[in-house]
């Protein structure tokens with residue numbers, strides 16, 4: 001709605017008589033009327049007052065009306081300007097109209113009614129323009145406010161996202177720690193060397209890293225690899241204590257149930273259906289001769305085919321303690337030999353391509369080598385801090401082993417195993433051997 005505020009009109013003429021006439025004419029309007037007798041005085045007034053409309057005479061000494069109105073436009077562009085002129089000034093008037101310096105002009109003597117009606121229209125127009133300006137300013141202020149709010153909102157969302165992301169990472173970490181704790185419980189019952197499940201999970205993770213799996217699918221395979229033998233908890237001690245090749249056929253029947261028992265162990269955990277299926281099928285053979293369901297080919301869940309390979313490779317390579325290069329090569333050759341019968345040929349290919357066996361290898365030229373606790377010798381120098389699977393710190397890097405230290409390591413390893421063995425400096429060992437020979 002147009003602004004209903006009181007207007008101020010400025011009348012400019014060097015003749016007092018004209019100014020008086022204009023005052024009289026404008027008396028009917030609800031407006032304050034100011035007068036000035038020169039353009040210069042009028043410009044000064046314009047600087048300090050908010051003027052809605054100017055009526056100026058053209059013929060004035062020093063500064064003409066057109067000149068004054070043009071300059072007034074720079075000081076107060078919104079003010080509506082009317083020129084009172086004579087016929088002789090028509091050219092200057094036309095120029096002023098064309099340049100936008102004036103809105104109307106009236107030849108003297110003017111018609112009071114027409115002039116008054118134009119002035120009323122002009123004041124209404126001024127109101128509309130002022131209201132437009134006010135609304136535009138309001139919109140631009142609100143836009144700025146909105147921009148600020150958006151920025152604040154974005155910052156809040158980002159902050160909240162970071163909090164959620166951190167909480168999620170913390171949850172995943174706690175979740176994986178819980179899974180590792182479960183797998184450690186399983187291994188208390190097994191005769192496997194070191195952390196079988198841990199190694200199977202690490203091998204499986206390496207194998208699937210380059211497959212196009214979603215985050216959940218990837219995690220399911222790793223979790224299932226950690227827990228693949230969880231069903232062994234339900235196998236009686238008298239069978240678990242036996243060496244695998246001394247199992248009777250009834251022992252085998254019981255042992256084979258660890259796949260189904262394992263699946264039922266995790267069946268109560270929400271969102272663990274796929275993990276349960278991988279556990280159930282981790283002994284299926286690619287040609288359909290495995291157990292418990294004799295699934296074949298890609299009918300076996302991908303994760304189960306991966307765990308099948310990682311599990312068999314680990315069992316073979318660690319069968320006689322920490323693997324030698326020969327044992328690793330033999331275990332790899334076994335995968336190739338049974339590729340397409342026991343194992344998924346594409347995954348065996350991937351296993352070879354990625355040179356996964358290498359993770360367990362120490363190279364002859366390497367500065368260090370891995371030793372199992374029971375094969376430690378006095379005088380060996382530890383090349384990396386020794387920690388147990390649960391994270392207990394045992395000995396620092398650089399420690400020279402005494403028999404007492406070795407006994408302690410063996411004792412700790414019996415209840416909280418040291419994953420993958422103890423890293424020993426080879427050069428120092430070689431030096432010692434060389435010194436002993438001379």
Ligand SMILES: [Fe+2]
Nearest residue numbers: 228229282283
């Ligand atoms: Fe198994």
Ligand SMILES: [Fe+2]
Nearest residue numbers: 196228229311
């Ligand atoms: Fe296993």
